[in-house]
Amino acid sequence: MWGPPDMKRFLKPGWLLLTFYSLIFFSFIYLPLAVIIIYSFNSNPMDMTSWQSFTLDWYRGLFGLAEVGPSLGTSAIYVESTDQLLKALRNSLIVATTTTIISTTIGTATAIAMTRFRFRLRNAYQGLMMMPMMMPDIVLGIGLLIFFVTLGFKLSLLTIIIGHCTFLSSYVFIVVQARMAALDPALEEASADLGANEWVTFKKVLMPQLMPGIVGGAMLAFIISMDDLVITYFIAGTDSTTLPMFIFSMLRRGVKPEINAIATLIILASLIIAVIGLYLRTRQVE
Secondary structure (H helix, E strand, O other): OOOOOHHHHHOOOOOHHHHHHHHHHHHHHHHHHHHHHHHOOEEEOOOOOOOOOOOOOHHHHOOOOHHHHHHOOOOOOOOOOOOHHHHHHHHHHHHHHHHHHHHHHHHHHHHHHHHHHHOOOOOHHHHHHHHHOOOHHHHHHHHHHHHHHHOOOOOHHHHHHHHHHHHHHHHHHHHHHHHHHHOOOHHHHHHHHHOOOHHHHHHHHHHHHHHHHHHHHHHHHHHHHOOOHHHHHHHHOOOOOOOHHHHHHOOOOOHHHHHHHHHHHHHHHHHHHHHHHHHHHHHOOO
């Protein structure tokens, strides 16, 4: 039975050092995010580090509900057009959704084949699947740019989707393969012994067990695709700006209050996705 915690154990130097390290670690990660969120409500349009008063004008300005510049007594409007922002967001969602569907399908199918079948050069093929994930983004971006230019592809959302699939399939492959390694092949053999064909076994036995890994890989692919800047920067066309590229173009003119508001909305969206993932994982365990 569980007893009361031994408080003396938590006062030992090792536990104190671990606690101190944990506090420093989480502070290093989350304090900058907290600063971004707080200053996204700062009404000072010139110096975001100097608190002036609370305002929601930056959020209203992002969605075209207010002209944030004149309302604060300045002629500067940092987001040139709400339509540009929404178009960049729409492009990111199109790329992320399409890439997630394709890379999840490729990564899952490859993970199943690599785990259940033995063939020549299997280890070499597995290493090639991991290579795009380990390759520096700038190298992969330059390589994809040269590839598309050589074949005469017009840089557009299509080239971004193809480029994202080349490395996001590797992430899905790793996640699903780890899930596959934990499954018992005897369950599939038992299904076959009971008369089920390969499709029924795949649908009724294998897929329900793989679903947590597939969902996890898909969510990881979606988040990385939405967040990618370096590779997208090389293979995007003039009319295919994504949200990270839009934010980067704003940062080149200085850190403006709208950037904090956009970053806060992205943090909120990431939190919602994480909560959904934890909820689905809990439902799967139950």
